[in-house]
């Protein structure tokens with residue numbers, strides 16, 4: 471792997487702490503999580519005790535007041551090093567920042583202590599059965615009924631959907647296509663129910679669910695920021711979300727590469743290690759080059775983000791590049807494993823299935839190309 475200039479010694483110390491914790495408390499339980507289709511709540515509580523959750527939260531809400539994206543990069547990379555389903559990056563950097571950045575003091579006081587301790591696991595619900603890429607067409611609606619909001623609709627494919635103690639729900643609040651609000655809906659709210667835990671072809675230990683909202687009465691202060699300002703908030707946070715994803719995808723690619731290198735050094739065919747065939751050598755050389763280029767771009771984007779300069783189109787480029795590198799790497803690495811790669815018990819087979827979603831969620835590759843292409847001035851002028 472290339473030298474990661476972005477990290478300081480304190481980030482590497484943190485990496486050691488996270489690795490030891492994950493080796494003791496997370497990785498050994500991966501089969502259990504896979505069987506249950508979700509990660510045990512006790513693991514979330516343990517992560518909270520370690521101070522790994524919402525580190526940016528102010529100490530008055532129980533956090534460390536440490537808003538340094540690099541600590542979350544380290545967490546993301548270490549958790550990506552083995553299949554486990556613990557989706558802390560979603561909790562910490564995809565959902566949590568909505569409350570941290572746009573929440574009122576009262577909202578932060580109510581929710582952040584649980585977010586920090588791991589008692590309140592977070593989810594965000596944008597996608598609906600009929601819309602995903604085209605968020606402006608969502609149907610879930612929140613009506614202003616004077617003294618309360620009335621929320622109706624259904625969401626699907628929601629990560630942490632079963633475990634979540636608090637869901638941020640995107641809902642239409644007006645007639646304009648961008649009149650969307652973000653609502654804080656805690657577990658136990660009357661009319662909020664969960665549907666199926668969805669069976670996926672990969673990411674078996676991560677829970678993904680349908681959520682239903684049937685005449686859910688919410689207090690007026692359940693909305694984050696302006697009632698019609700949700701679209702803007704989502705667009706603001708999506709750049710960070712896509713960078714988090716890119717970091718995770720390239721870390722997966724690195725893991726697939728590393729285990730394959732070990733495998734092809736040991737496995738023999740025609741009297742020699744399969745790694746010594748020219749094809750294997752060339753494949754691995756090309757993959758290493760792609761992965762290192764991916765790391766370099768992720769670190770560049772992270773530096774831009776630290777300086778407040780990460781743009782939506784650059785984050786889209788990172789997501790496009792890293793998800794495609796991950797896809798190429800797991801495919802080539804599975805091939806180098808031969809039949810073993812197709813067996814569920816082999817990590818590379820599981821990684822192959824899991825990687826397929828990286829080009830789909832948090833915006834598909836096609837949508838990333840739209841964002842990048844439009845920035846080039848090539849928008850549809852019809």
Ligand SMILES: Cc1cc2nc3c(=O)[nH]c(=O)nc-3n(C[C@H](O)[C@H](O)[C@H](O)COP(=O)(O)OP(=O)(O)OC[C@H]3O[C@@H](n4cnc5c(N)ncnc54)[C@H](O)[C@@H]3O)c2cc1C
Nearest residue numbers: 594595596597601602603627628629830831832833834836
């Ligand atoms: C495992 C998993 C976890 C997820 N977690 C969450 C979550 O926590 N919260 C949440 O809200 N959502 C979540 N999602 C949903 C995810 O973000 C959407 O699936 C994704 O944005 C794509 O939307 P869609 O599935 O409706 O596909 P569609 O929008 O129906 O797209 C279908 C195809 O059409 C293409 N397409 C669509 N529009 C265009 C266009 N303008 N130009 C060219 N091609 C286009 C797409 O690229 C795709 O290939 C998750 C999904 C999965 C699979």
